Amino acid sequence: MENVIELRELTKTYGLRRGLTGLSLDVHAGEVFGFLGPNGAGKSTTIRLLLDLIRPTGGTATVLGLDPRADGIRLRTRVGYLAGDFVCDGRQNVYDYLRFLAALRGGVPQESIDDLADRLGLDQSTKIKKLSKGNRQKVGLVQAFMHRPELLILDEPTSGLDPLVQQTFLDLVLEAAARGQTVFMSSHIMSEVEAVANRIGIIRDGRLAALDTVANLRAGAVRNIEVTFGRPAEAAAFTAADGAGRLRLDESGTTLTGQVIGSPDALIKALAQHTVTTLRVTEPALEELFHSYYEGAEAAPRAVAQST
Numbered sequence: 261m262e263n264v265i266e267l268r269e270l271t272k273t274y275g276l277r278r279g280l281t282g283l284s285l286d287v288h289a290g291e292v293f294g295f296l297g298p299n300g301a302g303k304s305t306t307i308r309l310l311l312d313l314i315r316p317t318g319g320t321a322t323v324l325g326l327d328p329r330a331d332g333i334r335l336r337t338r339v340g341y342l343a344g345d346f347v348c349d350g351r352q353n354v355y356d357y358l359r360f361l362a363a364l365r366g367g368v369p370q371e372s373i374d375d376l377a378d379r380l381g382l383d384q385s386t387k388i389k390k391l392s393k394g395n396r397q398k399v400g401l402v403q404a405f406m407h408r409p410e411l412l413i414l415d416e417p418t419s420g421l422d423p424l425v426q427q428t429f430l431d432l433v434l435e436a437a438a439r440g441q442t443v444f445m446s447s448h449i450m451s452e453v454e455a456v457a458n459r460i461g462i463i464r465d466g467r468l469a470a471l472d473t474v475a476n477l478r479a480g481a482v483r484n485i486e487v488t489f490g491r492p493a494e495a496a497a498f499t500a501a502d503g504a505g506r507l508r509l510d511e512s513g514t515t516l517t518g519q520v521i522g523s524p525d526a527l528i529k530a531l532a533q534h535t536v537t538t539l540r541v542t543e544p545a546l547e548e549l550f551h552s553y554y555e556g557a558e559a560a561p562r563a564v565a566q567s568t
């Protein structure tokens with residue numbers, strides 16, 4: 261599979277401060293890649309390195325087959341970029357500003373700009389300096405998407421957006437992916453990334469803590485389970501099942517509670533030997549899993565693995 265982004269041992273230090281340590285990562289053509297991590301994890305550092313806004317201390321980054329340092333100008337026409345701290349000239353109105361950027365990029369169809377602005381609810385007649393933070397973010401999104409770039413690099417794209425506009429943004433991402441565009445987006449919100457991403461990389465303290473498909477992360481996640489039986493059962497019948505070591509049967513032998521890690525299949529087969537009167541399963545909480553990666557807790561079920 262063709263890689264749109266290839267990072268090899270990418271490292272950035274700021275004096276004595278660590279920004280990023282030995283990041284190796286491939287982003288495949290046509291995928292939506294979610295780059296998650298808490299504040300200060302190294303997301304913006306990675307993104308700035310991809311765009312040659314800062315230079316690496318070590319390692320390499322290849323974007324669309326090009327070296328961001330040597331081919332920065334060529335790259336800019338093929339990439340849509342939204343900075344985490346998107347700023348724009350405040351004196352112009354939105355309409356003029358977007359047309360100015362469109363001209364710099366060699367022209368963008370008028371309908372493309374208008375359509376994006378309408379969908380995001382952005383009034384193009386307003387002066388940029390009068391816009392709220394959320395509306396400025398919409399300007400940033402329009403300029404990133406409007407020329408339908410091969411690769412979208414979006415740093416915290418939904419910051420400041422209200423929930424309805426966030427949903428419109430997620431629709432735009434899915435539509436871009438359906439057209440074959442690749443999206444690399446950073447976030448610290450698991451739910452929004454989970455809704456659109458094929459794969460997720462989780463970064464913590466400048467290092468990759470996990471890399472997998474959303475489906476695999478979910479499959480490896482922890483489920484909370486509560487079962488009641490018509491007649492008392494033996495604990496050993498369940499706790500021996502794969503992934504069910506954290507289950508406990510109460511003294512009466514009729515209520516089983518706790519957690520199952522990974523596939524619940526073995527437990528379901530063990531339960532099927534008994535009369536189950538109630539069964540409550542809380543779906544895999546990626547959010548919880550995400551926190552376990554953030555905190556480096558033992559609940560993180562898998563080592564970093566490059567999966568396709």
Ligand SMILES: Nc1ncnc2c1ncn2[C@@H]1O[C@H](COP(=O)(O)OP(=O)(O)OP(=O)(O)O)[C@@H](O)[C@H]1O
Nearest residue numbers: 274277278279297298299300301302303304305306
């Ligand atoms: N210009 C800089 N000078 C010194 N240290 C920096 C600089 N930029 C980033 N850092 C440090 O590098 C680390 C990674 O920062 P980075 O901005 O990449 O994190 P982030 O994951 O994007 O966080 P956030 O979600 O808060 O934007 C942090 O410890 C930060 O303090």
